[in-house]
Amino acid sequence: MAQMTMIQAITDAMRTELKNDENVLVFGEDVGQNGGVFRATDGLQEEFGEERVFDTPLAESGISGLAIGLGLTGFRPVMEIQFFGFVFETMDGVAGQMARMRYRSGGHYHSPITVRSPFGGGVKTPELHADNLEGLMAQAPGLKVVIPSTPYDAKGLLLASIRDNDPVIFLEHMKLYRSFREEVPEEEYTIEIGKADIKREGKDLTIVTYGAMVHTSLKAAEELAEEGIEAEVIDLRTVSPLDMDTVVESVKKTNRAIVVQEAQKQAGVGASVVADINDNAILHLEAPVLRVTAPDTVYPFAAAEDVWLPDHTDVVERAKTVINF
Amino acid sequence: MFQILNEEGEIVNKDALPDLSDEELQELMRRMVYTRIWDQRAISLNRQGRLGFYAPVAGQEASMLGSQFALEKEDWILPGYRDVPQIVWHGLPLYQAFLYSRGHFHGGQFPEEVNALMPQIIIGAQIVQTAGVALGLKRKGKDSVAITYTGDGGASQGDFYEGMNFAGAYSAPAIFVVQNNQFAISVPVEEQSAAKTIAQKAVAAGINGVQVDGMDVLAVYAATKEARENAVNGDGPTLLETMCYRYGPHTMAGDDPTRYRTSDLDDEWEKKDPLVRFRKYLESKDLWSEEKENEVVDQAKDDIKAAIKKTDDTPKQKVSDLIEIMFEKLPVNLQQQLEEYREKESK
Ligand SMILES: Cc1ncc(C[n+]2csc(CCOP(=O)(O)OP(=O)(O)O)c2C)c(N)n1
Numbered sequence: 001m002a003q004m005t006m007i008q009a010i011t012d013a014m015r016t017e018l019k020n021d022e023n024v025l026v027f028g029e030d031v032g033q034n035g036g037v038f039r040a041t042d043g044l045q046e047e048f049g050e051e052r053v054f055d056t057p058l059a060e061s062g063i064s065g066l067a068i069g070l071g072l073t074g075f076r077p078v079m080e081i082q083f084f085g086f087v088f089e090t091m092d093g094v095a096g097q098m099a100r101m102r103y104r105s106g107g108h109y110h111s112p113i114t115v116r117s118p119f120g121g122g123v124k125t126p127e128l129h130a131d132n133l134e135g136l137m138a139q140a141p142g143l144k145v146v147i148p149s150t151p152y153d154a155k156g157l158l159l160a161s162i163r164d165n166d167p168v169i170f171l172e173h174m175k176l177y178r179s180f181r182e183e184v185p186e187e188e189y190t191i192e193i194g195k196a197d198i199k200r201e202g203k204d205l206t207i208v209t210y211g212a213m214v215h216t217s218l219k220a221a222e223e224l225a226e227e228g229i230e231a232e233v234i235d236l237r238t239v240s241p242l243d244m245d246t247v248v249e250s251v252k253k254t255n256r257a258i259v260v261q262e263a264q265k266q267a268g269v270g271a272s273v274v275a276d277i278n279d280n281a282i283l284h285l286e287a288p289v290l291r292v293t294a295p296d297t298v299y300p301f302a303a304a305e306d307v308w309l310p311d312h313t314d315v316v317e318r319a320k321t322v323i324n325f
Numbered sequence: 326m327f328q329i330l331n332e333e334g335e336i337v338n339k340d341a342l343p344d345l346s347d348e349e350l351q352e353l354m355r356r357m358v359y360t361r362i363w364d365q366r367a368i369s370l371n372r373q374g375r376l377g378f379y380a381p382v383a384g385q386e387a388s389m390l391g392s393q394f395a396l397e398k399e400d401w402i403l404p405g406y407r408d409v410p411q412i413v414w415h416g417l418p419l420y421q422a423f424l425y426s427r428g429h430f431h432g433g434q435f436p437e438e439v440n441a442l443m444p445q446i447i448i449g450a451q452i453v454q455t456a457g458v459a460l461g462l463k464r465k466g467k468d469s470v471a472i473t474y475t476g477d478g479g480a481s482q483g484d485f486y487e488g489m490n491f492a493g494a495y496s497a498p499a500i501f502v503v504q505n506n507q508f509a510i511s512v513p514v515e516e517q518s519a520a521k522t523i524a525q526k527a528v529a530a531g532i533n534g535v536q537v538d539g540m541d542v543l544a545v546y547a548a549t550k551e552a553r554e555n556a557v558n559g560d561g562p563t564l565l566e567t568m569c570y571r572y573g574p575h576t577m578a579g580d581d582p583t584r585y586r587t588s589d590l591d592d593e594w595e596k597k598d599p600l601v602r603f604r605k606y607l608e609s610k611d612l613w614s615e616e617k618e619n620e621v622v623d624q625a626k627d628d629i630k631a632a633i634k635k636t637d638d639t640p641k642q643k644v645s646d647l648i649e650i651m652f653e654k655l656p657v658n659l660q661q662q663l664e665e666y667r668e669k670e671s672k
Binding site: 029030032033034035037055057058059061062085086088089124125126127128129265266295296297298300301302303304305307308 | 377378406427428429430432433446447448449478479481482483484509510511512516517518578579580584585641642643644646647648651658659662665666669670
């Protein structure tokens with residue numbers, strides 16, 4: 001097995017599928033010779049040629065329209081939006097069109113598209129690069145929204161996404177790209193989309209989270225453990241659809257939960273998880289389910305993002321409030 | 326391609342020579358030299374971690390400053406992320422440009438008399454907005470124009486066409502500048518579009534399109550001046566394609582131009598350098614000297630030092646400040662969050 005960073009695991013997944021299936025196409029701004037602004041597609045054009053891995057003109061709406069059209073003619077597009085804030089340029093393509101193709105055609109056509117994109121805070125990017133827009137995506141019926149938190153998960157989930165016949169928004173947290181390595185099998189494997197993972201077991205409290213906040217929550221769980229509180233940390237891995245079975249099972253065991261997200265508080269994935277816990281496990285709860293989130297402002301300018309983003313002390317504090325309720 | 330000064334600094338298009346006084350000619354040169362020094366300092370400050378996001382501008386001074394010089398104070402500028410020099414020469418204090426670069430919101434709080442937006446990150450967004458500002462100026466009976474900038478890559482966005490088309494349809498006083506610096510990050514302009522020129526894209530919108538030598542500050546000035554006159558006279562908007570080059574990386578955030586650019590191409594463009602060419606011209610008219618140039622260099626260095634100091638002295642950004650400016654009147658959820666963050670920040 002090889003030690004890989006998350007970005008290497010992502011490249012590896014694309015390479016694997018480009019090899020496996022001649023219909024897989026990788027395209028977007030600067031993904032060719034440049035290998036992507038983060039080097040996620042590094043070396044792929046050289047290996048598979050300009051017909052399979054190619055640069056597009058600078059136009060997101062064009063890119064998603066191209067993907068939809070290629071999908072209709074038998075290809076499996078893996079398109080890149082250079083930073084996820086630029087998805088607004090193609091909200092119609094992504095949320096209005098590819099998400100509805102199956103429904104509109106009565107199941108006749110589909111959109112076997114993977115939309116890959118970096119997002120996420122803590123790396124001091126300019127405006128509209130870091131925004132957590134998964135809540136918007138999750139609200140669009142017809143889209144699956146996947147957010148891996150580890151290199152191992154990234155490879156398995158990306159392979160599953162590319163093989164999925166429905167559109168998958170695959171969001172890659174920038175802070176996780178190169179923050180650590182772990183063992184990633186060289187052979188192919190998939191991780192089921194829509195299946196959460198218990199990243200740490202515990203009996204006193206369930207922390208439901210995803211993306212970079214998985215690591216923040218794990219750190220908080222360690223701190224809580226020092227005080228004798230055993231937190232279970234669930235990584236949703238997919239925020240649409242939500243794996244409520246895993247969450248509810250855990251809540252039945254721990255009777256307490258908090259939901260941690262990097263995104264702003266109102267509406268959003270966290271709110272949905274809280275509502276679903278209420279629907280499915282209200283009689284098992286010993287305390288209200290609380291959230292740890294960012295405030296309801298626009299994603300802040302770089303100089304303020306460190307304070308704006310939730311951190312592990314926020315998680316610890318909220319966890320204790322629930323424990324001491 | 327419209328040109329006035331060739332690479333040797335000789336006038337090749339006498340009829341088009343703009344009517345500029347000696348002082349104005351010197352001022353144009355001063356601004357280009359100053360901006361080159363500022364660019365070099367910004368790059369090095371960025372490398373030291375003392376500046377935030379920065380997109381180098383060397384190679385584009387004639388395009389940026391020649392066009393800005395043709396504007397009147399009341400005109401509006403809607404810049405892209407690289408177009409910071411234009412708004413600074415339009416009146417934005419340098420230290421605020423540095424604050425913007427660091428991601429501090431005071432960088433976006435423009436002085437009342439500066440008609441400009443903060444640099445736009447979303448490629449194309451500024452172009453459609455320009456049609457709106459231009460129409461607004463026209464409806465308010467102002468004799469001013471709205472000018473916007475994007476790159477060769479930006480000319481591929483749907484918003485680019487929509488902006489030109491709207492401005493054309495309303496005969497709004499807008500000027501669309503595409504700085505064709507040959508690359509959109511790594512993608513060369515030949516791969517961006519099958520169109521022979523970007524200027525020709527004006528035809529589809531029914532507006533004027535002109536391709537200008539963007540390394541020739543006099544040509545850029547003259548073309549913009551004419552576009553401005555046409556715009557305020559009700560003759561509609563103009564698209565200017567300025568042919569130039571970006572010597573540095575795309576931005577300072579990890580771009581490596583050697584992955585997509587040859588040093589031959591760099592050399593070829595450096596021969597067309599706007600500063601060298603204009604310096605030769607001014608020297609031939611006895612309007613410029615090494616001494617003058619050194620004065621400008623020293624002045625720029627001093628100003629930048631002072632501006633950075635002011636940037637450092639600006640109070641740190643607070644989340645509570647950002648919460649306060651979300652709405653004119655705070656809704657209840659934000660009032661609660663404001664209290665939470667004030668308490669957090671007081672610890
Ligand atoms: C809508 C949108 N898509 C993509 C980007 C990412 N991006 C920033 S600059 C750039 C290339 C721009 O090239 P060009 O328009 O030629 O301008 P230049 O930087 O060369 O001045 C890209 C792809 C962005 N900022 N906004």
